[in-house]
Structures are given as C-alpha cells and as structure tokens.
Amino acid sequence: MQSFHYPHLPSEYSNVHVALFTDVTNSAEIRSRIVRAAQLEGPDGETEREAVSFAFLDARLICSLLHLQTAVYQAILAQVQGTIRTKTVHSEILWALNPTNNISEAIRRYGVADTTAALIVVRICSPELENVEQLMRTVVSGKLSPLDGLADITDWSSVKKYYKLNGEPALKAVAKDPARERALVEEIVTSSVAMKSVMA
Amino acid sequence: MAAQSPSTRLLETAEKISQGAEAKIYRAQLHPSSSHGDQAVEQILLKYRFHKQYRHPSLDASLTKSRVAGEARALIRCLRSGVNVPGIRMVDAAEGILGIEWIDGKSVRFLLGGGAEGEEEIEETTDEPQEDVPPEEDTLQEYGISQDALMGLIGTEIAKMHQADIIHGDLTTSNMMLRHPSTRKGLQLVLIDFGLAYTSTLVEDKAVDLYVLERAFSSTHPESEPLFAGVMKAYETKMGKDWAPISRRLDDVRLRGRKRSMVG
Numbered sequence: 468m469q470s471f472h473y474p475h476l477p478s479e480y481s482n483v484h485v486a487l488f489t490d491v492t493n494s495a496e497i498r499s500r501i502v503r504a505a506q507l508e509g510p511d512g513e514t515e516r517e518a519v520s521f522a523f524l525d526a527r528l529i530c531s532l533l534h535l536q537t538a539v540y541q542a543i544l545a546q547v548q549g550t551i552r553t554k555t556v557h558s559e560i561l562w563a564l565n566p567t568n569n570i571s572e573a574i575r576r577y578g579v580a581d582t583t584a585a586l587i588v589v590r591i592c593s594p595e596l597e598n599v600e601q602l603m604r605t606v607v608s609g610k611l612s613p614l615d616g617l618a619d620i621t622d623w624s625s626v627k628k629y630y631k632l633n634g635e636p637a638l639k640a641v642a643k644d645p646a647r648e649r650a651l652v653e654e655i656v657t658s659s660v661a662m663k664s665v666m667a
Numbered sequence: 668m669a670a671q672s673p674s675t676r677l678l679e680t681a682e683k684i685s686q687g688a689e690a691k692i693y694r695a696q697l698h699p700s701s702s703h704g705d706q707a708v709e710q711i712l713l714k715y716r717f718h719k720q721y722r723h724p725s726l727d728a729s730l731t732k733s734r735v736a737g738e739a740r741a742l743i744r745c746l747r748s749g750v751n752v753p754g755i756r757m758v759d760a761a762e763g764i765l766g767i768e769w770i771d772g773k774s775v776r777f778l779l780g781g782g783a784e785g786e787e788e789i790e791e792t793t794d795e796p797q798e799d800v801p802p803e804e805d806t807l808q809e810y811g812i813s814q815d816a817l818m819g820l821i822g823t824e825i826a827k828m829h830q831a832d833i834i835h836g837d838l839t840t841s842n843m844m845l846r847h848p849s850t851r852k853g854l855q856l857v858l859i860d861f862g863l864a865y866t867s868t869l870v871e872d873k874a875v876d877l878y879v880l881e882r883a884f885s886s887t888h889p890e891s892e893p894l895f896a897g898v899m900k901a902y903e904t905k906m907g908k909d910w911a912p913i914s915r916r917l918d919d920v921r922l923r924g925r926k927r928s929m930v931g
Contacts, residue, residue, distance in 0.1 A: 469701040475676035533709070536698045540757060547673055548761055636831070637749035650852075655746050658755035662743055665736035665760050 468600045469614055471536070473543075480543045480556065484590040484599045485535065487526060487617055491609035495581040497523060500606070519606060522557040526585035527622035528564070528577055528629070530653040532614055537660045538563040539589060545664070556591050563660055566630050576629060585620050623649060630656055674759040681713055689734075689862065690763075691715045697757055697766060709769065711756045714738075716763035731763040734862055738765055741833060741864035748831035751824055751857045770857050772847045775817065776840035778807050779888050811848055818894050820845075820856035822901025825877070828858065829913075830906065834872045836863030839883035874916035877902070878924065 468486035501523070504515040522539075529535050542559035545551040553559045553570055565573035579586060588603050590596075604611065627633055632652060641647040659666075681695035693713040700708050716731045735758065745752040757766030807814065821843060828835065835842070837860060846855040867873075877899075884895045903910045921927075 469703055471699045471701055473673075473699060475680065476673045533698070537756065540697070544673065544757075544759060548759075550761075632747075635747050635749075637747055640749045654754045655743075658743055658746055661755040661766070662739040662758045665739050665758055666743075667740060 468603065468611065470599070472594065473540075476543055477547055479593045480546065480591050482590075482592050482594050482596070483536075483539055483543075484592070484603075485532075485539075485614065486588045486600065486603050487612045487614050487620075488586045488588060488603075488607045488609035489526075489584070489612045489616065489620070491584055491586050491607060493608040494579050494583040494586070497586075497606060498579050498581060501579070518602075520555070520557065520590070521603065521606070522560040522587075522589040522591075523579040524561065524564070524577055524587040524589065525579065525583050526587045526617060526620050528626060529587055529617060530621055530626060530649075530656050532617065534653060534657045534660065535587065535589070537657050539591065541661065541664065543591060550664070557589065560589060563663060566659060566663075587617075621649075623652060626656060627652060630659065672759070672762050674762045674764045678713065678715060678764070684712075689716060691717055694769065695766075711766045712753070712769050713757075714765045714767065716765075718763075732760045735760045735763055735765050737864065738861045741861035742767070744831060744833055744866070745828060745858070745861070748827065748833070750828045750831060750833070751855050752861070753857060753859060770844050770846055770859070771850045772810075772845045772857070773806065774841050775821065775843040775845060775856075776887060778810070778817070778845060779814070779840060779891075779894070810845055810854060812845070812854060814894060815897050817845065817856070818897030819901040822898040822903075823905045824856050824858055825880070825898070826902045826905030829873045829876070830909070832866055832868050834865055834867050834876050835861065836865060836876070836879075838876055838880035840887055870912045870916045871920075873913050874920045877913070877917055878920045881921075882924070 468484055471483045471485070473481050473483070497519070500515070501519050504512065504519050506512075507515055524535075538560050541563045542551075542556050545559055545563075546556040551559050552568075553562050558570075558574070561573045561577045562570055564577045567573075586607060586609065588607060590599050590603070592599070600611075627638075630652075632638055632655060635655075637651055637655065638648060641651055677695060677697070678693060681693035684692045684694050686692070691714075693715065694710055695713050696708055697711050698708055716734060718731075719727050722730065739755055739758050742752050742755055746754065753768040753770055755765070755767055757764070759766075807817070812820075824843075825835075825838070835858065842858065842860040844857045844859055846852055846857055848854040880898070881895055884891045884898075888894065903914070906913065
C-alpha cells in the first residue's frame with residue numbers, strides 16, 4: 468500500500484492511501500457488503516458503512532498511478548468545492564473514472580463486480596486515521612501487491628472501448644507501436660479524467 | 668465550501684515562472700512522492716487566470732471559467748487527433764486554474780533567438796574566430812535538429828491541427844515548444860496555449876491562423892521569410908489536397924491584412 472499526503476488539501480481529505488490486491492477471492496462478498504451498508508440504518512449501518520468506506524476499483528481499467536491520482540484529486544476537489552455528484556468522495560472517484568455522466572454505469576464498469584480478480588482499494592481520510600492497510604486487509608481477501616504490477620494488469624482493449632478510442636486519428640498514427648499506443652491511450656484517458664468537470 | 672480553495676493553497680507553494688496579461692504561470696508538483704519515496708513525481712505547469720480588476724466581477728467569473736473550459740476542450744480534441752500538445756493534469760474552472768503536463772524544453776522563439784534576446788548577436792560578422800556561432804544556434808544544436816527540420820516539424824503539426832478543424836487563434840513562436848530529446852517522449856514539437864482556440868471547418872479561419880503566424884515570424888525573427896517558407900512547405904505536404912483552397916485564401920488574407928492599403 469502506498470500513502471500520499473497533500474498538504475494543500477483540507478485535513479480531512481489530505482491523506483490518500485492506495486493498495487493493489489491481486490487474486491481477490493471475496494469480490495462478491497465485498498460488493499454485497501457495500502450494497503447492504505447503503506441500506507442499513509442506525510448505528511449498525513454507520514459501523515458497516517465505515518468498514519467499507521473505501522473506493523473499490525477494478526484494477527484492469529486503471530492505466531497507471533497517475534491516471535488514478537488524477538481521478539482521486541478531481542473527486543476531492545469536487546467534494547471540497549461542493550460540486551460532488553455522487554454520495555461520497557469514494558464513489559466520486561468511480562464517477563471521475565467513467566467518461567459519461569451516468570453514475571450507475573460508472574459503478575458497474577469501474578466498481579467491484581462479483582468476478583473481479585484484481586482490486587485497487589483507495590481510502591481518502593485525515594492523517595489521524597492509522598492502520599489503513601489493516602482496515603483494507605480486513606475487508607479484502609487477496610494478495611497485497613506492489614503498485615508497479617498495475618501496468619501488467621491493465622485491460623487496454625476495454626479502456627479503449629469505454630473511451631471510444633478505437634477509430635481515433637491519434638491511435639491510427641501509432642497503431643504499429645504497442646508501447647507508444649499504450650502511452651498515448653494513458654495520456655488521453657488521464658487528460659479526459661482531469662477535464663471531465665468542464666467537458667461539454 | 669472551504670474558506671480558501673485548495674488550488675489557491677497549491678499556488679502558494681508553487682514556483683512562479685512568468686506572468687502574462689491573462690494568466691500567471693507556475694511550476695508545481697501536484698501529487699506528492701509516495702510513502703515509499705521511490706520514483707520522482709512529474710511536475711506540472713499551472714496556468715492561473717487571475718481575477719481581472721477591470722472587469723465586472725460576474726463577467727470576470729464566467730469569462731474565466733469558459734476560457735479554462737475552452738482551453739481544456741481544445742487540448743483534449745488535439746490529443747485525440749494526434750496533435751502534440753501538453754496533457755491535462757488538473758482542472759479547477761471555478762478558480763481559473765488549469766494544470767497541464769510540464770514540457771521539458773524551450774520555446775521555438777527562444778531557440779530561434781528572436782526579438783530583444785537575439786538583437787546583439789545578429790550584427791556579428793563571420794570574420795570572428797571560434798565564437799562566431801550565435802548562442803541560439805548552439806541551443807538548437809543541443810536538440811540535435813536544424814532550423815529547416817524544425818520548420819518542417821512546425822508545418823506538420825499545424826497541418827495536423829487544422830485537419831482536425833482546430834484553430835489555434837494565437838500562433839506565434841512563443842506558443843510552440845521543442846521537447847528536449849533526453850526526455851521520455853523525446854524530441855517533439857509541442858503546441859501550447861490554446862486559450863483562444865476554437866473549432867472551425869472554414870478555410871478562412873485556417874488561412875487567418877497561418878497569417879497570424881506569418882506576421883509573428885516576421886516581427887519576432889528578422890529575415891525569417893525562408894524559415895516561414897519552410898513551415899508552409901511542410902504544411903502543404905501534410906495537408907495534401909486541402910492545401911490549394913487554403914493557399915488561395917491565404918493570398919487573399921495577405922492582401923487584406925493590416926497596413927496594406929494602397930492609398931498614400
């Protein structure tokens with residue numbers, strides 16, 4: 468797990484913890500926990516919501532750490548400025564990652580599904596919260612892996628499909644060089660995530 | 668809403684690089700190094716369209732927001748069309764801040780040694796021993812590219828942009844950068860500053876875009892007609908069959924231009 472501290476962000480959102488879990492076995496359970504946590508009321512609901520208060524992302528759709536950080540940052544910015552579209556800053560990350568405005572679609576595409584094998588787990592919190600890695604391990608049954616492994620997991624054809632990049636002139640120009648094409652896709656996707664708030 | 672915007676606080680720690688009439692430019696590191704502290708994190712350029720005192724506040728707010736949005740949209744269209752432009756890293760339209768990829772390199776204006784910077788060197792004669800290579804030529808050498816080849820890159824890039832029906836609106840050599848060959852993406856001509864950009868299919872708009880560049884060349888870099896001709900040659904090659912109508916229009920625009928009256 469890696470942790471990032473943003474000194475210029477308000478304290479309650481200034482720490483970002485990111486972890487990559489591979490060989491996840493309990494994706495279905497995580498998903499039903501999230502659904503149940505949203506429905507439960509009272510103090511039990513509070514504790515359950517707190518226990519799953521993370522962004523659970525399908526690691527195959529994240530192009531790079533920068534791509535992820537860009538989405539996280541825009542989500543925090545929306546929360547701080549009061550322009551947030553979803554219920555929490557964690558769900559806002561999923562919205563930021565999706566090219567369209569449809570929230571359900573974002574959760575369906577980028578969130579945890581019953582069959583998800585590799586998960587990126589993100590927690591946005593204040594520096595006061597400790598043992599975040601432990602909190603993550605409690606929820607996710609999988610292998611905690613170094614983030615550099617992310618590059619091998621990316622499903623580039625799905626990324627291209629969701630961002631409608633398959634006929635794009637820019638990609639036609641670099642079609643012969645897979646490394647350059649991937650770099651270009653990452654650039655377009657990251658830039659799109661960054662400017663989504665002003666997309667027409 | 669927070670008392671002080673996070674973006675404002677980010678600017679406080681950023682390094683101010685320059686200021687134009689419209690915006691202040693800063694260099695900053697947006698994302699921190701991780702707890703593992705292994706890799707270097709990339710820097711970004713922050714373009715801050717500050718509050719203009721001379722404008723009515725509500726007009727200023729909406730104009731700033733739409734300029735930031737317009738620039739971001741132009742950049743993404745360019746990226747999707749394969750035009751070399753900086754990537755977008757952060758957008759805070761409410762505060763008037765656009766964060767873009769830091770380009771490690773120099774502007775074409777600097778590399779060609781134009782304007783006030785290069786004035787002293789131009790008068791030197793070639794009789795001078797050893798030191799007769801003008802400093803600006805040296806820097807271009809450092810990039811491993813000749814002036815002619817550079818003109819070719821410029822023409823090609825502008826053609827790509829026009830083929831995507833994007834009009835830059837402020838084509839000058841200060842708004843073009845050459846990425847240093849030692850960087851990850853290597854030697855590249857990058858177009859920057861899309862603050863006045865818009866979409867148009869009209870031949871007129873493309874011709875005017877080129878004319879603006881032609882005037883910028885002649886005013887910033889003395890005796891640069893052959894250089895601009897090189898740009899046009901590459902533009903023509905890249906445009907293919909679309910060149911003819913633009914070429915005709917450009918001739919018309921030249922006749923029309925400022926201080927062109929045949930009246931005494």
